[in-house]
Every structure is written in structure tokens, then in C-alpha cells.
Amino acid sequence: MSRSKLIAVIALATATVAGILQIRLAAWQEKSAPGTVSVTLCDGKTDMTVPGLKPGERLDRVRAQAAADLFLAEWKRHNPDSPWLLAQSNTPAQPAPAATSQAKAPAEPKQSETYSRFSERDKLVWKLETEKFIQEGNRIFHNADAFGGTIGVSCDMCHPNAANTHPETYPKYQVQLQRVALLRDMINWCIQNPTKGKPLADDDPRLRAMEAYILSQRTGKAIEPGKH
Numbered sequence: 649m650s651r652s653k654l655i656a657v658i659a660l661a662t663a664t665v666a667g668i669l670q671i672r673l674a675a676w677q678e679k680s681a682p683g684t685v686s687v688t689l690c691d692g693k694t695d696m697t698v699p700g701l702k703p704g705e706r707l708d709r710v711r712a713q714a715a716a717d718l719f720l721a722e723w724k725r726h727n728p729d730s731p732w733l734l735a736q737s738n739t740p741a742q743p744a745p746a747a748t749s750q751a752k753a754p755a756e757p758k759q760s761e762t763y764s765r766f767s768e769r770d771k772l773v774w775k776l777e778t779e780k781f782i783q784e785g786n787r788i789f790h791n792a793d794a795f796g797g798t799i800g801v802s803c804d805m806c807h808p809n810a811a812n813t814h815p816e817t818y819p820k821y822q823v824q825l826q827r828v829a830l831l832r833d834m835i836n837w838c839i840q841n842p843t844k845g846k847p848l849a850d851d852d853p854r855l856r857a858m859e860a861y862i863l864s865q866r867t868g869k870a871i872e873p874g875k876h
Contacts, residue, residue, distance in 0.1 A: 685799060688841040689719055690806070692824030694726045698799060707800035712792065716805030719842060732812050778860075785861025788854050795854055797843035803858070806842070810865040817875040832859050 685701045688694070698715050701707060707715060724732060788794040789810070792802040807813055815831050822829040824837055832855055836847040848855040 685844065687719070687799070687844060689723045689726075690824075690838065690842065691723060691727055691730075692822075692837075692841075694722060696722050701799055706792075706798060709800070712800035712802070713805050715799075716801050719801075720806055781857055782860050782864045784853075785857035785859070785864075788858050789861055792843060792845075795839055795843075795848065795858065796845035797839065799844045801843045803838065803843070810862040813862050814866075814875075815859075815863045816866050816869045816871050818873065820874045820876065831862065832856075835859060835862075 683702055685698045685703055685705075686695050687698060689696065696719065698707075699718065700711070701715070706712075720732065789803045789807075792798075792800050795803070803810075813831075813834075818831040818834070819828050821827070822834060822837075825833060829837075832850065835855060835858055839845040840847055
């Protein structure tokens, strides 16, 4: 290669690198520009600025849903091979019948014997208390103020009926956290990042209620810890 061609190649490479750096610098400046609010999406690596939102402000329900729709569109653009599943039905799925075995297992105490001392009224109270707890989680899931979000975006705006949360796959390794996580850990991660709130304590009734609500939406699904 002649000296002139070599100089031309080096100049082209230098210009290309400079162009890439300018693009990255512009993106960083846009993300870090004063007077804007940037959030991290559910993949843990995609950042975007919330349109029209200034620090200390919060969006009304309509604008927050529009922002959440943009979050989801951006997530899909950066993760084209990761499908975002549709919302699950609120109607519990029927669990598959248990497999029968020809060999007789050793006799064990029946659960019915343990609970035989309790009345139908006791069981009704338990049922109503459980449903009330789940409904409280449902309320919090749909209300950014309830769980401490600061920009008006609530969980249901990206996860209607707890869609695409897969509670049956926890515990599992989450790259966002760089460790094995429980469902409540991921709920807290989402509170901190897409909704710009503060994490809730493990024993916070709001966190426990949200966890219960998400789990209730996957009734009948096989438990598969670690699945991605």
C-alpha cells in the first residue's frame, strides 16, 4: 500500500472513531442534561429520558401511561429477540392433575387431618383475608403514589395484570442485580429504576402485598426456579 493510501485509510478510521465518540457524547449529554429525568428500563441497560418531565415533577395518569408506552417501545427496540408476553387472564388456570404412581408410597399424615379441627368459618376468614391482601397488592400495583414512585408511572402501565413478571421462575439470577434474586428484589429494582422511587423494606406490607398480587396472577403455573 502506497504512503498516500495509508494516510487516507488512517484519516478515514480517525474520522469514523471521532464520529462514534461524538454520537456517544451526545447521547450522554442528552441523558445527563440538566433539567431532565432519565430512567433505566427493565433490561437493566437501556436508559431514556422521560419526555417533558423535569426533576421534582410527576406526570398525571395519562402522560405517565404515554411515557410507559414509550418505555416499552424502547425496550422492545433494544431487545428484539425477547418477547413481551401479553397480560395474563385474571381467571385462575386449573392446575394439571397430579401424576399417579403404581407403587404405593409410605403412608403420611393427611393434610386434611391437620386442618380437621378448623371450622368452615375459620376457612372462610382465611380466604377473605387472603383475598383482601391480594386486592391491596392490586391497588398498590396500579398506584404510583402508593409504592413511592416519583414520576407518576405505576407498575401496571408496563405490566397490565402483572404481565411478563414470571413470579414462578424466582429465585433466579438477575443480571440487573448481578446476583440471585427473589421476586421482591426485582419489584424493588423496578421501583428504584423505571419509577424513580425508593426501595421498600423486606417486611414492608406494601412490598408483601404486591408480591402476593403478582403471584396470584399466575395461579396454576408450574414453579420453575431459575428459568429465563
